[in-house]
Each structure stands twice: as structure tokens, then as C-alpha cells.
Amino acid sequence: MKLGKDFYTRDVLSVANELLGKVIVKIDRGNMFSGRIVEVEAYDGSIDQAAHTYIGKTKRNEVMFNEGGYLYVYLSYGMHYCCNIVTGMEGSGTAVLIRAVEPLEGVNRMIKNRFPNKKLNKKELYLLTNGPGKVCKSFAINKNHSGVDLTGDKIYLEDSKLKDIEEIVNSRRIGITKSAHLPWRYFIKNNPYLSRK
DNA sequence: CCACGGATTGGCT
DNA sequence: GCCAATCCGTGGA
Numbered sequence: 001m002k003l004g005k006d007f008y009t010r011d012v013l014s015v016a017n018e019l020l021g022k023v024i025v026k027i028d029r030g031n032m033f034s035g036r037i038v039e040v041e042a043y044d045g046s047i048d049q050a051a052h053t054y055i056g057k058t059k060r061n062e063v064m065f066n067e068g069g070y071l072y073v074y075l076s077y078g079m080h081y082c083c084n085i086v087t088g089m090e091g092s093g094t095a096v097l098i099r100a101v102e103p104l105e106g107v108n109r110m111i112k113n114r115f116p117n118k119k120l121n122k123k124e125l126y127l128l129t130n131g132p133g134k135v136c137k138s139f140a141i142n143k144n145h146s147g148v149d150l151t152g153d154k155i156y157l158e159d160s161k162l163k164d165i166e167e168i169v170n171s172r173r174i175g176i177t178k179s180a181h182l183p184w185r186y187f188i189k190n191n192p193y194l195s196r197k
Numbered sequence: 198c199c200a201c202g203g204a205t206t207g208g209c210t
Numbered sequence: 211g212c213c214a215a216t217c218c219g220t221g222g223a
Contacts, residue, residue: 041204043204050204051204052204052219055220058219058220059219060218060219060220061219074204074219075216075217075218075219076203076204076205076206076217077202077203077204077205077206077215077216077217078203078205078215078216078217078218079205079206079215079216079217080205080206082204082205084204097204099204131205131206132204132205133205133206134205134206173204174204174205175203175204175205176203176204177203195205
């Protein structure tokens with residue numbers, strides 16, 4: 001079942017927690033990609049200097065000020081796209097970065113997107129979507145998808161339960177220097193598709 | 198106008 | 211473990 005508006009228009013930390021285990025789906029001209037979310041990070045412009053929205057509304061970050069339920073995509077280090085789930089009420093400037101997923105459907109096409117001329121062995125399959133840039137590359141998500149309505153049918157999330165044995169843990173966020181102490185990275189303990197242990 | 202640096206990745210040591 | 215690649219948003223002159 002597709003997650004509705006109410007799921008997204010809540011506080012960012014609750015959404016971040018509950019995104020774990022949910023399935024992100026992209027349908028592009030009949031091609032379906034899907035993956036189970038296993039690692040996320042929360043960003044909150046009101047108190048978090050690492051959030052793009054901390055400096056106020058600009059052309060780049062305006063989508064992140066939408067009400068919850070939109071996709072915010074930005075270019076990282078000049079070469080990788082990263083995608084976020086916008087949360088909260090309009091103007092809150094909060095979002096959850098998707099850092100890693102477990103590939104489900106469309107795996108062969110993901111491999112093509114990530115490694116155009118390469119055959120993968122079993123170990124390399126774990127490198128397909130274990131990082132925010134890798135997820136976007138596999139799913140062919142780019143800046144054109146920034147602002148996509150997640151209650152539509154291009155990109156959306158499906159409800160799904162965590163397995164009984166799975167445990168959610170948290171840590172500091174990865175790759176930032178500002179507000180680095182905030183423990184806003186959430187992930188499924190011991191999942192093989194994490195970007196880091 | 199220009200300089201700086203970042204929510205990353207992959208290849209090499 | 212270290213570091214280059216590569217772009218553009220942002221802020222200061």
C-alpha cells in the first residue's frame with residue numbers, strides 16, 4: 001500500500017525512524033525500480049547547521065521547504081545526486097536523506113545504470129545501493145526529480161513492516177562537519193546493504 | 198566577479 | 211587509509 005500525505009507531514013525524526021523497512025518505488029516508462037530502505041539521516045534547518053535549509057530559503061533548497069511528501073534532490077561534490085524525503089509542515093525545512101537501500105525489483109537495470117559494461121559477482125551486488133549517491137545512480141534519479149510529489153505515481157513509498165529480528169539503531173551522521181554531534185543517522189542493525197557499520 | 202568547499206565515490210597505496 | 215574528480219551554491223569584494 002502506498003504511503004499517503006499523513007505519513008510525511010510529521011516531525012522529521014519520527015519519519016526518519018519509520019522510513020526504515022519501507023519500500024521506495026520508481027516507475028519510469030514501464031521500468032520499475034524498488035528497494036527497501038535500510039539507512040537514513042534526518043536534517044532539520046531550524047536547529048541543524050548541516051541542513052541545506054539552515055541558511056533560509058534559496059533557489060537550491062526551496063523544495064525542502066515544501067510540506068512533507070516531496071522528493072528533494074541535490075548534486076553532491078559536483079558529481080553525485082542524493083535524494084531526500086521532505087517532511088513536516090510547509091516551511092519547516094526538514095527532510096530525510098536516503099543513504100542505503102536493499103535492491104528488490106529492477107536489479108538488472110540498476111546494474112546497467114551503475115556499471116554500464118560490467119558483470120557483477122555476488123559480493124559486488126552489495127555495492128549497488130549502499131550509499132546515497134549509489135542509490136540515485138541505480139534508480140536513475142537526478143535533479144529533474146527534485147520536487148516530485150510522492151503521493152503521485154512516478155516515485156512513491158510502499159508500506160512494509162520490519163522483520164521481527166531487525167533492530168533500529170542510530171549514530172552520528174556521516175560526512176559532515178557542522179552539527180556533527182546530532183545522532184540523527186538511523187539504520188537497521190547488521191543489514192548487509194549499509195553504507196558503513 | 199571570483200574563491201571556496203561540500204549530506205560522495207572509487208581507485209590506488 | 212588517502213586523495214582526486216568535478217560542479218555549482220553561496221558569500222565576500
